[in-house]
């Protein structure tokens with residue numbers, strides 16, 4: 001008989017119900033980011049900011065796939081394809097006849113120093129993605145000045161309701177956290193379920209931070 005089941009490796013920790021988050025670094029991204037930056041700058045010179053999740057700065061309308069040129073369409077394709085690879089229609093009978101096809105809306109965000117995005121979700125979509133055109137850091141600046149994407153535990157605040165200082169630890173001793181922070185790199189795509197609440201910490205870099213967001217929307221296939 002054991003007197004300590006955990007110490008004897010009899011008690012095993014099982015983390016259930018994962019939240020899918022997918023990241024990818026687009027290779028050789030300089031030409032793509034150059035084109036995107038040009039399209040965004042032109043749009044910004046013509047249109048005022050939309051007011052959605054940004055706390056200041058500039059946010060475009062959601063039609064960037066229409067006004068952003070080939071670079072925006074190429075990026076959109078990469079994002080939608082990536083999300084599609086991690087999605088399965090379990091009701092599809094004929095492998096040649098998909099029941100859904102993807103539509104997407106894309107927009108650009110510019111955060112000057114001190115600006116972030118408030119906590120929000122993206123209703124009406126399945127996956128949401130973000131791509132980083134510019135981290136907004138000057139050459140001499142520390143990466144810690146770059147804003148973070150903060151993904152919030154969708155059960156929040158339930159796991160901390162009972163006693164906020166009592167945290168679960170897994171078998172390796174890692175402590176439960178109610179959020180997950182990512183400091184993105186230029187050229188990185190991050191995709192997550194659209195119901196996952198997220199926010200962006202205020203940007204501390206000297207230059208403007210530029211990101212592009214995209215929602216994937218599943219529509220009935222026209223051929224179905």
Ligand SMILES: [Fe+2]
Pocket residue numbers: 053120121122128198213
């Ligand atoms: Fe968002």
